[in-house]
Amino acid sequence: MLDHAIFWHVYPLGATGARIRDWSAEDEGHRLPDLLPWLDYLIDLGCNGLLLAPIFASSTHGYDTLDHFRIDPRLGDDADFERLMDACRERGIQVLLDGVFNHLGIHHPMVAGDGPIRRLPDGSPEPWEGHGDLALLDHADPRTEDLVVDVMNHWLSRGIAGWRLDVAYSVPADFWARVVDRVRESHPDAVFLGEIIHGDYLALVREGHLDTVTQYELWKAVWSSIKDTNFWELAHALGRHDEFLAQAPMQTFVGNHDVDRIASVTGSEGAAVAAVLLLTLPGIPSIYYGDEQAFTGVKGEGFSADDPVRPPLPATPADLAPVGRWMFELHQSLIAARRRHPWLVRARVEVLETANEAISYRVHAGADSLTVHLTLEPTVTARLEFSDGETAEYAW
Template structure:
């Protein structure tokens, strides 16, 4: 039987930025998201993936209390209103759990923290950030606390957790936590932020359902920019191995990276990236604003995330007109994905592979979809079997093209 996660397509939102709450006084801002849920439903997604919403010192990843909504966003009543509105629309809620580290103001006994020496301030920190104090995951009380937090919000309407900096936590800790949480929430889904390394091995050791597919993210935009589909082909073969171990969270943008529209060196290739995202295995996630071709450069400095975590207007009618064609492109490709839900578990392999042209064949059982990508300056006729297939989507759905020929800088999906 398929789990709900096998049908999931998320819209990821960073609430503190979305609601312009980062430097704001306490207020009831979380419910502003309710006014955007119909926009998300019309986009075609089935879930809302939230960034940090719990009481924190600054950006949300320096948590002070995992059992309290950040006062800048509101309170429990605001959460209940958002959860009910999502439930009414059939949207699953995925929460951001920051359990590797906490803010310096987090109140807990000293033995809850990892130490680097005997002095009171000799506390381990996360990747050099003084304000992010590392928890001691060998401490049973820390495990009990994380289990309590997970259970609390799953009981109050969440459907799963994205576990921040999961790679920095011993995988056995997640397994121990999930062994206690899953019996009470068997449908809950857990994805861990893992950037580098052996994804299948981490999934096996941790018991998580999913990891964040950073390797595929990088290969998508890099292969387009460099005219090197061999990189994408190599990453997709590894991606097939990840799919044997779990259901990776796939994306072409998130709250920690430069926007896709900024990253790509040729605007004509944005559709190519999306065509890959929505025709390969995994649980796709769309970062808010990417569906409107927002731009933003991630910088390695204090405040360097601000450009990729902007405020949204009061409602969709206030968005700039230039982004709506990209929104409609997302709608079309998400619609195709939803008509072929088997793609979540599909394996994808390249055919007709060249530097600037590739045919990606995604299969599961007796199902098949072929995605043709051409980033070169001349048309390409692909050598690929298209028996039984028809043109399902393309960069220019109004033109008359043969099934196997794709114009310069064009793409087609055959289903």
């Protein structure tokens, strides 16, 4: 499945306009079907996967889970989930759900009870990274493993293709290995994507028996190189990327629900260059909803810090402002070229030439290759040259 996957990554609570904090029963609603008008948009863009941030019952932002078996009441219920899944199946869209299995919300029943929660010496739940509203699960307790296996199997049986594992790097890799092996007994084709920011990417894949992990090193180099007009940083990161690719596919992105919008960091022209990089480099790409429209947004401070990068979508794609259409069409063009050259997913990459303001690299697999030339100064341009004779040129 991953050899052909290009994901559209959506934060459902934000995209559907749900109230994130201080909500009550009055804020509950059937919002999950609000994503239905966007499924044909996803296909029109060229994607075939829907990566959903948390949809399970939680207190606020979705990552403080209260019940892994229940749809968040702000998004709806089981019937709403089935409507979405049926619509995705009709279109051949594979769905990944975000599994938060490192911690629970502090108000989860297991925290107050005798659940498998890590405890401080005074018996209080141990918070994750200082977040008092999040209680760490005890991954040495067999009950945690059983819980995660049960949750995964439950939703896989209802039609999802796999799981994004939130903060997978904070969980012992051998825990993931045991869980994944057990789940694959019933769902051998299930996909497991681990989130890792810092640490040993390949060890998490290998020792955790995962399929792929988030390529944060490449993400950082992409926006930083463009913003600072310093493609030497990208050249170094591409060398590292190639080392990773020799052993495992990498999940690539230039935006997600946790980071500033690429268009806000680099400007719209720089965001176009980032799109070229994302969709010409080897890996399993995901496009964060709105990046394909040059949405802007910068994280703030305090409890509402993430709101600017997790905005509501309009009711339908027809309601989008026309100002972002050019970026959508760029993504369409690049994804179409990637579809015509599916070998790009598991290819290798080498840097040919580097300067502060320009870089050339070659992506290759067997007899197939793609050479990409990018410039930031004196003009922002991209040129793609495939070994089969296909070419494309862009200037912004």
